[in-house]
Amino acid sequence: MISKRQYLSAILLVLSLVMVAGCTGSTTEKTVKAGDIVTVDYTGWFDDGTIFDTSNETIAQEADIFNPYISYEPIIFTTGSGEIIQGFDDAVIGMKINESRNITLTPEQAYGQYDPSLIQPVPMSTLTAANITPYVNDTLYYNMEPVRVDSIDGNETVYIDFNHPMAGKTLHFMITVRDIQTE
The missing domain is CATH 3.10.50.40 (Chitinase A; domain 3)
Known part of the structure; x- marks a missing residue:
């Protein structure tokens, strides 16, 4: 049989643990x-x-x-x-x-x-002057951003897709x- 003293000690221990747990709860988490x-x-x-x-x-x-x-x-x-x-x-x-x-x-x-109007024509001569030989689906870089060669119209015009991939x-x-x- 548990004495009143042991019973009170156990309750005080539990209450102490609850108080300590409350002080270390998630309220201080960033x-x-x-x-x-x-x-x-x-x-x-x-x-x-x-x-x-x-x-x-x-x-x-x-x-x-x-x-x-x-x-x-x-x-x-x-x-x-x-x-x-x-x-x-x-x-x-x-x-x-x-x-x-x-x-x-x-x-x-x-x-x-995706915005189809961002497919823009670029003269082939502009790319060849920069030592670029474009191929359909090639990834090129314009202002450090990737762009894709959508299509090539003969040897005159390259259509570049300026949409993000x-x-x-x-x-x-x-x-x-x-x-x-x-x-």
Whole structure:
């Protein structure tokens, strides 16, 4: 049989543990807010499940997208600064360190809708003067951004597609916040 003293001691012990647990709860955890510098691991895939990018080298190898010239590591960006696509930026707001989230971004939240008017004619002579021999579906770089050769009209005109390669696509991401630094 338990004495009153043992009973009271047990209740006091339980209450002490509850109080200590309350003091170390999640109320002090950092959450991402606009202007924070965040470090994020991610994997991105299309509707059909094809992985197009990741910060994880093992996933890149398993998805057969590994590039030995790429450093597979978390990305670091300042939230709300426009450094990354809007939907991804918005998704990390309110997350905590080591929290993971799956998100789906519409084209408007990512790289926009595909715009046929962004296929522009460029004289072949302009490209050959720059020592470029274009081929259909070639990727060229204009202002450091990838563009695609859509078609070639004889030897006169090259039609360049200035849409982002992921324009018009729905993108899925699994993101995990690794660090939060407040400015």
